[in-house]
Amino acid sequence: MRSATRMAMPETKKRWVASVKTDSTHPEAGLFKKDAATIARRLASREVSPKGPASGMRMLTYFINRAGRGLPRSRRTELERAKRLLSDRVRRARERRQRAAKRR
Template sequence: MATTKKQVKMSASGSHANGSHAKGTSRRWSAKVNTESTYPEEGLFRQDAATIARRLASKKVSPKGPASGMRMLVFFENRAGKSLSPTRRKVLEHAKELLHEKVVAARKKRAA
C-alpha cells in the first residue's frame, strides 16, 4: 500500500513509520507543559537529597501535600532526561526515597 503526503502511517509512539515526527511537533511532550501551579525555588534540584525532599514536602511548595512534591520531582527528572549526570540522578533518586517516606506518613496521618 503506497502512502501519499496526506497518508502517513503512525506508530504507537506517535512518530511516523520512518522515525520522523510530524511537522511542527516537539519531540518532548514535557516541553509543552505550561502550568500555573506552585514552583519549587530556583536551584532546588541542585541541593542535597534531604533538602530537596524537605522543601518539596513543605506546604509552601506543595500545598496539596508531599505527593504533589513527588510529582514535581519525577517531572524534573523526566524533563532532564539523558542530560542528567549519573551522580545527580543518584541524588534525585535518594530524594525520591525520602519524599516517598513523607508521602506514606502523610497518608497514614490522613487515614487515622
C-alpha cells in the same frame, strides 16, 4: 533494519518540554541542585507544593523525566534518593490521615 515509520521521521533535537508553566507549584530556583534531604523537605512543604507532598513527588519525577539522558548519573542518584525520602513523607502523611479518620 529501520521501520518505514522511523525512516520517514526527521531526526531532530527538539525537546519535548521547553518551559514549564504552572500555578500550583512554586519551587525556588536551583532546588534540584541541592542535596536529597533538602529537596525532599522543600518539596513536602506547603509553600512549594500547596497540594501536599504527593504533588512534590510528581514534580520531582517530572523533573527527572524532563532531564532525560542529559542528567549526570551522580545527580540522578541524588534525585532518586530524594524521591525515596519524599515517598517516606508521603506514606507517613497518608498514615496520619488514616489514623485521624479512624478516630472520628
